[in-house]
Amino acid sequence: MFKKLWISMLVLLSVLVACSGGGASNNLTKDETPDKGMEVFGEAVMFxxxxxxxxxxPITIELWTWGAEDVFQKQIDAYKEIYPNVDIKTVVNPWDEMWxxxxxxxxxxxGPALFNIxxxxxDNLINFLAPYDIPLADLQADFSGVDAHIIDGDIHYFDIGIMTGSIFYNKVLWEEAGLTEEDIPxxxxxFALVAKQLTKKDDTGSIIQAGYNFNGDYQAMVLGLPYQQEDLLFSENGQNINYDSEARLAFTEYLHELYYEHEVGSPNFGDDSSQSFGNGQSAMVYKWGxxxxxxxxxYPDIEWGVFQTPFITEEIPFAIDRYNGESTFGINKNAPSAEQEVAQDFVRFVLAGDDFSVDYALLNSTFPTKYAVANHAEIxxxxxxxxLSENIDRYMWPGPxxxxxxxVSGQVFQEIFYNRxxxxxxLSQAQEDxxxxMSQSKFISAEKNYLHYND
Amino acid sequence: MNGNVVERKKQSIFSLKNVTIVILLLHFSIFMIYPIIMAFVGSFHHWNPLSNVFEFTGIENYIQILNSKLFWTSMSNTLIFSLVVIFFRVSIGLVIALALYSKLSRFKTTFRTIFYMPTITPLVAVSFVWVWLYNPQFGLINEVFNLDINWLRDSRTALPAVMVMTTWKDFGYATIIYLGGLMSLPKDAFEAAEIDGANSWTAFKYLTWPLLTPITMLVAVTSLITYLQSFIQILVMTEGGPGTSTYTISYLIYEDAFINYNFGSASAMSVVLFVCISGLTLISFKLTQKKAGV
Incomplete structure (x- = not known):
């Protein structure tokens, strides 16, 4: 009986091993033609x-990602066409599991030789990253998102696209309120006046359509929009948080007035602003790309438009908002050297071409940092x-x-707007929290790398 | 002859019973003992396993958490949550068990199944359903009672709202355990009481309730252990909000470890929680033994 059990387990194990495929380089052919008859391409970063x-x-490497696999696969297929001896297997992990x-x-x-960052x-990845085998000057010449990521003269990854906030509005509700393109604030x-025009209430005075809904968006706004008043998120040494500031207080008071004086929305109307906008209950929301x-x-049925986040005055401010970058690939410094070599070559291939920058930007609504594609028709x-293209240089990245x-910013919103x-x-408590x-954090802000920092 | 003895010895060593025990021991050691020891050791370190940081800091993590206002808010929320839910779980469970046990009630099996169903439904699913029930714009609760309350975003109602959901989900367990207890009570004692003229209330007060004490303690202690670790309903329904008004200690540990990656201070909080649960469980058992006269 027991013998049978052991035999069954062995058979099962053999089947599993047979099915797993392992890391073998299946269906790959040896490449014996160095001269592909192709032209070298790229501007500063050349391939x-x-x-x-x-x-x-034959060699196979893995690329781990949490999404965008179609865009990556397009690049992998193009690379494999040149090098039939190479296979790059995409492994998709859910966002939470990935990290x-x-x-x-x-x-x-x-671990995988290549991965999406x-x-x-x-902080959790930097110690495992190999520096790019591309001269820094070449990267800087082709991309704007490089400088903030230089570590000891090396680049381990950088921003391939910039994601930030804009105001999305419902075109149907906009027209119903008698507004036109000319009324874009x-x-x-x-903005407050337009939001008031877009708000609808029933006979009892209860909101049935919010002119502007920022429920769930406060934390994104309050960490970036005070930049408009030259208020940095971190102190000059880049280490201490500057949360309890005059500008953050003023901006929060403005939002408070929108809900409690102008009554253009309510914390209790549409808990989730994305859903509320998607259901046609809120006319304007602040959202990232x-x-x-x-x-x-x-919400494919919603007719929507988008406009630039308003400023304090008509003049372009010191910085409009915070951005966050979508990053290029990381290369595993602990991977076997042959795999690292392929990974380095693939990264160069991707960065030298324009397709990846455009495809990735369109997929994620991130503005490409590659100068060559900034004015691309599709972008x-x-x-x-x-x-975003209007003032793309006026967005600041404070670092990771x-x-x-x-x-804590999420809690600040709830303490003010729900707990009153x-x-x-x-804000003072938030500063302390x-x-x-951050008492054990070694973080240093990248705000000093902002293009207009000394303006 | 000798060969047979060796073969039999081999067989007895690798018997299904021994292998099962070894597997269980391994499982217990790897997934219980080792993590507990690691958490204890880690609580004295600045620890982030993802970036491979493990630096000795002495009792700094303990000092930090004991000085944290949020830690004490979370502890107090956890205690209030546990005591209230246990009270209602035990009370409702007992009342319904008595009703089902009564000779007057019909369709006992059907009702037993209905009351037990929420208990076997995953907590995540139940929590999501209740988030919809509590929705201030289209939630059933506001619609039915004609109210205008943002249940999960008002600090006065958020924790009670989660308590109601948890009680609703869990009272079925107490009902089934009490029913089992009621069925095992000595019938002759109740017959004697009836002959002596005891009415239903007197019989409950002087016979049923005292005889059910071990069952009550079982439900209370298992509930206490469960509710002191309440996490899923908080994560799904309130994420500790509004503000920090529904933070429980387990939610705080989760946030510290898996969002802020401070495994050291999260471990220190886990050790404190472990000590609290052990202490309260020990007290409960002592009380049970005392009442039972052991």
Whole structure:
């Protein structure tokens, strides 16, 4: 009986091993033609296809990502066409799992050679990254998102696209309120007036259509929009949080007035502003670029438009808002050298071409950092990207700051708008909470790298 | 002859019973003992396993959490949540068990199944359903009672709202356990009481309730252990909000470890929670033994 059990387990194990396929380089042919007859392409970052990769011997590497696999696959297929001896297998992980599995996999010697990075995970990944085998000057010549990522003269990854906030509006509700394109607000004062026009109430005075809904968006806004008043998120040494500031207080008071004086919305009307906008209950929302995909996928019937986040005055401010970058690939420094070599070559291939920058920008509604594609027709015809293109150099990146800042900002919104606590004391408490939460952090702000920092 | 003895010895060593025990021991050691030891050791370190940081900091993590206002808010929320839910779970469970046990009630099996169904439904699913029920714009609760309350975003109602959901989900367990207890009570004692002229209330007060004490303690202690670790309903329904008004200690540990990656202070909080649960469980058992006269 027991013998049978052992035999069954062995058979099962053999079947599993047989099915797993392992890391074998299946269906790959040896490449014996260094001269591909192709032209070298790229501007500063150049790619010469006329060579052998891994001496032409079959090799397979893995690329871990949490999404965008179609865009990556397009590049992989193009690369494989040049080098038939190379296979790059895409492994898609759910977002949450990616950031626990990947750092642990990278600690061993069998982690993926290539992986997609999100800069919020910088601290957990940086020790496992090999620097790019591309001269820094070449990267700087081709891309604007490089400088903030230089570490000891090396680049381990950088921003391939910039994601930031804009105001999305419902075109049907806009027209119903008698508004036209001419009424698009340029200042926060004008914005409040338009929001009032877009608000609808029933006979009892209850809101049935919010002119502007920022429920769930406060944490994104309050960490970037105070830049308009030259208020940095971190102190001059880049280490201390500057949360309890005059500008943040003023901006929060403005939002408070929108809900409680102008009554253009309510914390209790449409808990989730994305859903509320998608259901046609809220006329305007502040959202980052990802919202375009959300609307196209989940609310295809909504006719929407987008305009630039308003300023304090008509003049362009010191900085309009915070941005966050979508990053290029990371290369695993613990991977076997042959795999690293392929990974380096693939990264150069991707960066030298323009397709990846354009495809990735359109997929994520991120503005491409590659100068060569900034005026690409497809980029400028995208509603979100065309709005950002107007003042793309006026967005600031504070660096991959610790998650506690966003967590506490979410609590600040709830303390003020749900628990109705005094704004000043809530901001003061938030300052203290973030300071405590960052006491063990080695984070240094990248605000000094902002192009107009010394303006 | 000798060969047979060796063969039999081999067989007895690798018997199904021994292998099962070894597997269970391994499982217990790897997934219980080792993590507990690691958490204890880690609580004295600045620890982020994802970036491979493990630096000794002494009792700094303990000092930090004991000085944290949020830690004490979370502890107090956890205690209030546990005591209230246990009270209602036990009370409702007992009342319904008595009703089902009564000779007057009909369709007992059907009702037993209905009351037990929420208990076997995954907590995540139930929590999501209740988030919709509590929705201020289209939630059933506001619609039915003609109210205008944002249940999960008002600090006065958020924690009670989660308590109501948890009680609703869990009272079925107490009902089934009490029913089992009621069925095992000595019938002759109740017959004697009836002959002596005891009415239903007197019989309950002087017979049923005292005889059910071990069952009550079982439900209370298992509930206490469960509710002191309440996490899923908080994560799904309130994420600790509004503000920090529904933070429980388990939610705080989760946030510290898996969002802020401060495994050291999260471990220190886990150790404190472990000590609290152990202490309260020990007290409960002592009380049970005392009442039972052991």
């Amino acid at each position: 010469n296809p006329n060579k052998l990769v891994n001496d032409g011997e 626990t599995k990947l750092p642990l996999a990278l600690q061993g010697d069998d 999100h800069n919020s995970q910088h 340029h200042t926060w004062e004008e 990802w919202f375009q995909g959300e609307l196209n996928n989940n 400028l015809s995208n509603p979100v990207l065309s709005v 700051f610790p998650a506690i800042i966003e967590t 606590k005094d704004i000043e004391s809530v 973030i300071e405590n939460g």
